[in-house]
Amino acid sequence: MSERRFRCAQAEDIERLLEIEALCFTSDRLSRRSFQRWIKGENCIFLVLEWDQVVYGxxxxxxHKGTRLARLYSIALHPEARGQGHASALMLALEVAAVEEDRLFMRLEVAKQNLAAVQLYQRLGYRVFGEFLDYYEDHSDALRMQKRIRYPERVREESFVPWYGQHTAFTCGPASLMMVMAAIEPATVLNQSLELDLWREATTIFMTxxxxxxxPLGLALAAKRRGFAAEVMMSQTDPLFVEGVRSAHKKEVLNLVHEQFLERSQAQAIPIRCEAVSVAEIESQLKYGAFVLVMISSYRLNGDKAPHWVVVTAFDELCFYLHDPDTDKLTISELDCQYIPVAKEDFAKMINYGRSRFSVALFIRQSDTHSVNECTVASL
Structure with a gap:
């Protein structure tokens, strides 16, 4: 076989890449601008297959920032280079490069009817874990596949949690609570009406x-009204996010809303633990059957300096796995937002927000009478 090598894509490769793209795809093609952007991109791996000094794929x-997740965004091989092992070699080269970037998992989407590609990924160790209907421009369906590329599969503690994406920039909390409600009570209908109802019940009125x-207490009260048991763990019981608000009137409203939530939570006997949230506590709650919502600083995920609610769906020795309801980012798909692997040491930094290092988590269970955690039962 002639010499085959892999190298980083360069600007002078673009014409050849566009030619390969046109030969391989009838829709969902990457444009010249896209190739230019990804060649300059920082949070990506962009390799070309060079064979006899000609680019063939x-x-x-x-x-994805803040996670141990890599996602195969696109792969293409010139028809003249197929059937010679190049595709497998290219995939393995991408996996090696992802491991060097400290990633644990590779995920991808593939057209369901593309049997050759599906079989290739299966031979390489990828397993189907979901499906997207009407995913591509031609309305065909996509399979979702994943492979652990750094370590052998380890025992993982997890519960099935359906994913739901928020419809507005300010409803990550309701969307996260809805996922948990549907995990506990599968008959729960997940729609925007419920999302907005929960937001109106739990909103702080103002942010920065x-x-x-x-x-967090508003979300706990909303869960309680719907028959779920809720426990709140927060590092402070002082009014939240006031330091980021300049207006004296807004500060006054935030203080009043906080006091109302605090009084109503106490009246409803919702347990409130004034402690910093820890990795060990989250693990313990998951082991004892709780569903966990955590407020994180989204800076480590997407560069935004904003508090953001997510659901912790599982954990193993290395990682927590998150459902993130926010897909409102370029190149982010639903696939990228489900079971996101985040190393525990990274997650420990995410759960501290702001200068005060505020941390908060909600532990949700089926009902007050079905609580598994004896300490929670006692505090009720």
Missing amino acids: YGLVLL SGHGGCH
């Missing part, structure tokens, strides 16, 4: 700008 992998996010 490429693979593009996205590296725009609409207010959801107060």
Whole structure:
């Protein structure tokens, strides 16, 4: 076989890449601008397959900030180079590069009717874990596949949690609570009406700008009203997010809302533990059957300096796995937002927000009478 090598894509490769793209795809093609952007991109791996000093294919992998997840965004091989082992070699080269970037998992989407590609990924160790209907421009369906690329599979503690994406920039809390409600009670209908109802019940009214996010006690009260048991763990019981608001009137409203939520939570006998949230506590709650909502600083995920609610769905020796309801980012798909692997040491940093290092988590169970955690039962 002639010499085959892999190298980083360069600007002078673009014409050849566009030619390969046109030969391989009838829709969902990457444009010249896209190739230019990814060649300059930082959070990606963009390799070309060079054979006899001619480019015959490429693979593009996205590296999602703050996680141990890599996602195969696009891969293409010139028809003349097929059937010679190049595709497998390219995939393995991408996996090696992702491991060097400290990623644990590779995920991808593939057209369901593309049996050759599906079989290739299966031979390489990828397993189907979901499906997207009407995913591509031609309305065909996609399979979702995943492979652990750094370590052998380890025992994982997890419960099935359906994923739901928020419809507004300020409803991550309601969306996260809805996922948990549907995990506990599968008959729960997940729609925007419920999302907005929960937001109206739990909102802080104001944030630093725009609409207010959801107060942890407001979310706990909303869960309680719907028959679920809720426990709140927070590092402080002082009013939240006031330091980021300049207006004296807004500060006054935030203080009043906080006091109302605190009084109503106490009246409803919702347990409130004034302690910093820890990795060990989250693990313990998951082991004892609780569903866990955590407020994180989204900076480590997407660069935004904002509090953001997510659901912890599982954990193993290395990682927590998150459902993130927010897909409102370029190149982010539903696949990228489910069971996101985040190393425990990274997650420990995410759960501290702001200068005060505020941390908060909600532990949700089926009902007050079905609580598994004896300490929670006693405090009720």
